[in-house]
Amino acid sequence: MTEKILYLGAEAEIRLSEYMGKKVVQKQRVHKAYRIKEIDHQLISYRTKEEAKLISAARSHGVSVPLLYDVDLTKGCITMEYLKGNRVKDMLNGLKESERRRICLKIGESIARLHDHDLIHGDLTTSNMIYWNDRIYFIDFGLGSQNIEVEAKGVDLHVLMEAFESTHSKYPRCFEVVLEGYTKHLQGDASGVVEKIKEIVQRGRYR
Amino acid sequence: MICLGIEGTAHSIGVGVIKNVKGACQVLSNRIKTYQPEKGGIHPREAANHHALHIASLLSDSVQAAGVDFAEIDLVSFSQGPGLGPCLRTAATAARALALSLEKPLIGVNHCVAHLEIGRGTVKGCKDPVLLYVSGANTQxxxxxxxxxxxxxxxxxxxxGNCLDKFGRELGLGFPCGPKIEEFAAKGTEYLALPYSIKGMDLAFSGILTAAEAYVQQGKRLEDVCYSLQETTFAMLTEVTERAMxxxxxQEVLLGGGVASNKRLREMVQTMAKDRGARFFVPSRDVCVDNGAMIAWLGFLMYQSGVRMKLEDSLINQRFRTDMVEVCWRD
Structure with a gap:
């Protein structure tokens, strides 16, 4: 079996591999020499488990995520479906205005579906979204959690807002459009979440 | 070009004189006086009084130490923000008075950006880093x-830094507590579990602080609590830095701010950099802490790229965010 490293992330290696004859992606969390063993082991096993749980929960609620094939907690490795398509980070800036708007609305709709089931992604950035088959697939739930609180949903979107500011600063309206899609599709109290985002911004230093 | 910079965002008042040598920063002098509260943390007004008391002698000492004459100074810059209002106003007032009396241009600069630029200006090889800026007030x-x-x-x-200070204050360690916590932590042997709080690339420390204080109340060994506090918070800092990289x-990481003096934090960030094949930089201590030379250097960079500031635009801004600065001196 030949393995190829697709991406070297901050906490994991993303490898292209094969599993029962299928082309798959393996997310292997790596040990970090900078932190003590106690923290390292705890983080790797906890995040691997949480991530797998969240991916399957998201899937069961109709959110597009890669299919899980295997989870190995001792190794800290998740084997999942290989998604073709492009990272939203790489494609968004190059789109026509109307198409960019359509994609952003779709992002908002997909996040709403996550949040309606109290699933918090934890690291919503456009690098963690893959556009394929006209759907937004979420990957990397490594910092995710299940949480019913408005605060958690607000923080989740605030992370995305910051990602848009730093990576897509040429198109400052993107995040508003995401919120528009979110508000339209969220069954819960969207205005509460939007207010919470404002509050979180104000809480930041020097705001 | 010779530039004098005045730093006064928090507990330190500093005057630095720098010279541009082929795009690198040569620090001619860099004098700092630090306010020590009798008890508790920084009292903004008393810190400002301290700064007002020392600024005049610091100015003449620093200029003399630089081996230049006041008349040779081409530009005066000062920390315009972010920081404590009374402290900022004291430094800004001194800077305005000096610029007016020397009839030289005045530039207000962003303190956080200065921490990054002094790294690029004084550390060889440091060109396009991710800065982990860790101080009392700032963690970015x-x-x-x-x-x-x-x-x-x-x-x-x-x-x-504030998290460490608050923890140390509970124990009566005096201000700032970082160095003492570092000493205790070095003798720690048992890791006590603490919350690990990262949200995307953001961090939160208050929950960890509460949990660490609870361990102290339970009578856990102080060395172990300090060790666990450092290991947890520094692992978080290193992780978000790696995420940003x-x-x-x-491919470069730079440390800045007072907490960058902590050896364990340096070691962790350095290990992280090495493992990802990146380069690790930390400026010498005198330009890593709050200091006038970094303010002078950023003032120079801005002036050289065409930035001019009218006196009436030199109002301080306590909430001067890093990303409000148009960086016209870089491509």
């Missing part, structure tokens, strides 16, 4: 992207 992960220094991650509540695809 900053990198250059799309024309500005952008904050990729930052604390959602208190700065790491992966995200921005940058």
């Amino acid at each position: 992960v900053i990198a250059f992207a799309e024309g500005k220094y952008r904050v990729f991650g930052e604390t959602l509540d208190v700065g790491i 992966a995200h921005t695809e940058k």
Whole structure:
């Protein structure tokens, strides 16, 4: 079996591999020499488990995520479906205005579906979204959690807002459009979440 | 060009004189006086009184130590923000008075950006770093992207230095407590589990602080609590820095701010950099802490790229965010 490293992330290696004859992606969390063993082991096993749980929960609620094939907690490795398509980070800036708007609305709709089931992604950035088959697939739930609180949903979107500011600063309206899609599709109290985002911004230093 | 910079955002008042040598910063002098509260943390008005008391002698000492004459100074710059209002106003007032009396241009600069630029200006090989800026008030992960220094991650509540100080204050360790906590931590042997709080690339310390204080009340060994506090918060800092490096695809990491003096933090960030094949930089201590030379250097960079500031625009800004600065001196 030949393995190829697709991406070297901050906490994991993303490898292209094969599993029962299928082309798959393996997310292997790596040990970090900078932190003590106690923290390292705890983080790797906890995040691997949480991530797998969240991916399957998201899937069961109709959110597009890669299919899980295997989870190995001792190794800290998740084997999942290989998604073709492009990272939203790489494609968004190059789109026509109307198409960019359509994609952003779709992002908002997909996040709403996550949040309606109290699933918090934890690291919503456009690098963690893959556009394929006209759907937004979420990957990397490594910092995710299940949480019913408005605060958690607000923080989740605030992370995305910051990602848009730093990576897509040429198109400052993107995040508003995401919120528009979110508000339209969220069954819960969207205005509460939007207010919470404002509050979180104000809480930041020097705001 | 010779530039004099006045720093006064928090507990330190500093005057530095720098000279541009082929695009690198040569520090001619860099004098700092630090306010020591009798008890508790920084009292803004008393810190400002301290600064007002020392600024005049610091100015003449620093200029003399630089081996220049006041008349040779081409530019005066000062920390315009962010920081404590009374302290900022004291430093700004001194800077305005000096610029007016010397009839030289005046430039107000962003303190956080100055921490990054002094790294690029004084550390050989440091060109396009991700800065982990760790001080009492500030905890930010900053990198250059799309024309500005952008904050990729930052604390959602208190700065790491403030977190350590608050913890130390409970124990009566005096201010600042970082060095003492570091000593205790070096003797720690048992890791006590603490919350690990990262949200995207942002961090939160207040919950960890509460949990660490609870361990102290339970009578756990102080050495172990300090050890666990450092290991947890520094692992978080290192992790978000690495995340920012992966995200921005940058190959350099720079430390800045007072907490960068901590040896364990340096070791952790250095290990992280080595493991990802990146370069690790930390400026010498005198330009790593709050200081006038970094303010002078950023003033020079801005002036050289065409920035001019009218006197009436030199009002301080306590909430001067890193990403409000148009970075016109870099491509």
